[in-house]
Amino acid sequence: MKINELFKKKKVVYSFEIFPPKVNDGIDKILNTLDSIRDLRPDYVSITYSAGGSKNSRTKEIAQIVKNNYGIEPLAHLTCVNSTREEVERAIDGLVDIGVENVLALRGDRIEGEIKSDFSHASDLVEFIKSRSDINVAGACYPEGHPESANIVEDIRNLKIKVNKGVTHLNSQLFFDNDDYLKYIDMLRLAGIDVPVQAGVMPLVKASQFGGIVKMTGAKIPSKISRMYSKFADDPDALAEAGIAYATDQIVDLLSSGVDGIHLYIMNNAYVAKRITDNIRPILDKLNG
């Protein structure tokens, strides 16, 4: 099913993001994760692509398993900046061949000295995909502005170019301050970007996330989270509980504010996905009638 149809049917779309195992690693771990998250009834699962620039991504393999073995709709990520037109063409055709109907079109992070000129921006990839398939295309957006943009207005102008090329919904970068996110959505609507936007929520359940992914994205850390980290960084169980509570509270507030969807960055952690989904399931079901 094309994910744009989901947004027509549901008040709130609820999805998870997972990452594929490394090329030489076994597949059991991700299968265990999928076994557990199937019961949580996500509307779809997105699978990252070659994060860090490696082209040896198992996104396609995992997308096929998600679709055929688990009956969950996959959203396959695809990056373009370090790839040639031919490589991207092969990747798209490969996804179409196995019946994948949804792609998250991304530029990818620039690797110094490796830039190939076929695609400069994700909008180029969106245009390319739309010119050769009827696959449904989603895109990424940045509630605090993309780190390379001079300011949020410039970033939103560029986002509009991408959406106008054929993006049917946006998944947001992770953020921790809902007020900033809601203001951002208002700005998108004022700019005439009308596609549904899913709020990207990452539960902070491990101390390593603070220096790793959170630092990488440059997300603003509210004082509530700083206090949580200072107090519990050396106690993994307490930090995990605090992180689950924060993410639950954040999602409840987003749902109360009428967001189009929640995209949970679960980092392949089925336990965290279950705890949060159990907390919010009654609210999701109420909203979706």
Ligand code: FAD
């Ligand atoms: P773009 O939309 O191209 O934007 C990047 C920058 O270029 C922005 O500053 C934008 O304002 C500017 N820009 C865009 N279009 C134009 C234009 N026409 N003219 C001038 N400037 C322009 N990375 C991975 O490697 N693998 C993944 O699986 C992955 N998944 C992600 C999922 C989500 C939901 C998000 C938010 C990010 C993900 N990323 C992933 C990271 C992403 O690849 C990086 O953030 C990358 O730096 C930008 O990608 P983009 O698609 O947003 O780029």
